[in-house]
Amino acid sequence: MREFLEAISVGASSEEIGAIPVPNSYRAAVVLASEQEMFEGISSSEKDPRKSLHVNEVPTPELAPDEVFVAVMASAINFNTVWTSIFEPLPTFGFLKRLGKESIWGKRHDLDYHVVGSDASGVVVKVGSAVRNWKPGDRVVVHCNYVDDQDHSAHNDSMLAANQRIWGFESNFGGLADLALVKANQLMPKPAHLSWEEAAVNALCNSTSYRMIVSKNGAGMKQGDIVLIWGASGGIGGYAVQYVLNGGGIPVGVVSSEEKAQLLREMGCAAVINRKEKDYKFWKDEFHQDESEWRRLGKDIRALVGDDPDIVFEHPGRSTFGASVFVAKRGGLIMTCAATSGYMIEYDNRHLWMKLKAIKSSHFANYKEAWEANALIASGAIQPIMSAVHDLDNVGEAAYQVHHNLHEGKIGVLCLAPKAGLGIDDPEFRAKVGEEKITRFMRHGA
Numbered sequence: 001m002r003e004f005l006e007a008i009s010v011g012a013s014s015e016e017i018g019a020i021p022v023p024n025s026y027r028a029a030v031v032l033a034s035e036q037e038m039f040e041g042i043s044s045s046e047k048d049p050r051k052s053l054h055v056n057e058v059p060t061p062e063l064a065p066d067e068v069f070v071a072v073m074a075s076a077i078n079f080n081t082v083w084t085s086i087f088e089p090l091p092t093f094g095f096l097k098r099l100g101k102e103s104i105w106g107k108r109h110d111l112d113y114h115v116v117g118s119d120a121s122g123v124v125v126k127v128g129s130a131v132r133n134w135k136p137g138d139r140v141v142v143h144c145n146y147v148d149d150q151d152h153s154a155h156n157d158s159m160l161a162a163n164q165r166i167w168g169f170e171s172n173f174g175g176l177a178d179l180a181l182v183k184a185n186q187l188m189p190k191p192a193h194l195s196w197e198e199a200a201v202n203a204l205c206n207s208t209s210y211r212m213i214v215s216k217n218g219a220g221m222k223q224g225d226i227v228l229i230w231g232a233s234g235g236i237g238g239y240a241v242q243y244v245l246n247g248g249g250i251p252v253g254v255v256s257s258e259e260k261a262q263l264l265r266e267m268g269c270a271a272v273i274n275r276k277e278k279d280y281k282f283w284k285d286e287f288h289q290d291e292s293e294w295r296r297l298g299k300d301i302r303a304l305v306g307d308d309p310d311i312v313f314e315h316p317g318r319s320t321f322g323a324s325v326f327v328a329k330r331g332g333l334i335m336t337c338a339a340t341s342g343y344m345i346e347y348d349n350r351h352l353w354m355k356l357k358a359i360k361s362s363h364f365a366n367y368k369e370a371w372e373a374n375a376l377i378a379s380g381a382i383q384p385i386m387s388a389v390h391d392l393d394n395v396g397e398a399a400y401q402v403h404h405n406l407h408e409g410k411i412g413v414l415c416l417a418p419k420a421g422l423g424i425d426d427p428e429f430r431a432k433v434g435e436e437k438i439t440r441f442m443r444h445g446a
């Protein structure tokens, strides 16, 4: 891969990059099928990604006609890599097996190792025979919606496709590697004013929040809407806050420390709740919730913004869902895309139906939504929320940080990029957007 890196560094032409042979093997972060039972019998928090994520040399797969190889300059940690690395709720090898049964090309994915990672920025180095819109040398970011465009159900909204998958989680050959295998319909132009790692951290979380807040497939937020955002300085929350502010809504950000609260205020989110300080006890014990604690949260929200939330941006799951349903406004919407603290959810249905509230689910984003979200990053309207950068060799530690909520925003991972700060193609536009805005989370994380 060194030849590709040198060519990219000196700005080689498309023809020159296309003429470099793709190596037979490459460096990649993997989990191993032989280790999928290594954490049996221990608690989730003790399951350590530093033990299960390995950086190995793996064979390069064959390229299908509708695919490209991307020389990955940088990638990012997403929570799905945490799930994969602790083999929860299920080992991902079952997903690979299922994909393997779909077609000859799908069969390549069913291996005894799983190259993880669902984000990447880099350079296209080889395109399959059916690829029309991309060529070697194109600087790209990769979104993770992996769909079969020959499947009728993948049209209209591809997130409704019967065999929709998340690349690098439910498919192999992901982004935490020096080389990635992606479908051409996962590619988007790299925002020219960002470094490789700043460009790499956005696609998964930014597109998810765009669909949840902005898209008509999600909440379709309108001006003036009050939006309660759990984990407002986390991966999806940090973009959600920006979408609410840009769209004329009123975010109420919930975080767990004063530093995170300060970060939100700097972003322009005036209404902030420090859940640690408030010490809400929504659950009295394992089986019973405490409505008076839901009410206390509701009062705190009203004290800040004068009314109840029109929309609740929900993802912690079991620990907060009862409270989220309770505090939403009459006729309000609970948008959910995850259940970090537990997926067997309990809420009081009387508060839902009697007040005509609705629960709507969301999952990643279709190509159009991901493209629109990427365009907002490229225009400088939405900022990357990267707070730290690790080398690929340190990927276990990076995943550990996310597993234990020790981070803010997103953690970038350098793959082929030899150091941080490279890949900025439009410094003038960067200056116009503002270094301070682009690096806000990084300065906090430092």
Ligand code: NAP
Binding pocket: 078, 079, 080, 204, 205, 208, 230, 231, 232, 233, 234, 235, 236, 237, 254, 255, 256, 257, 260, 275, 315, 316, 319, 320, 337, 338, 339, 340, 341, 362, 363, 364, 365, 402, 405, 409
């Ligand atoms: P993240 O960076 O770890 O941020 C999550 C935030 O949630 C944390 O910063 C934390 O903030 C807050 N939080 C964690 N546990 C909580 C609890 N018990 N109660 C209240 N707040 C809690 O993760 P992320 O990238 O934002 O992802 C969040 C979840 O969404 C994960 O489960 C992920 O798998 C999922 N996700 C789903 C999709 C999809 O397409 N369906 C896409 C992206 C992510 P404070 O400690 O500051 O409150």
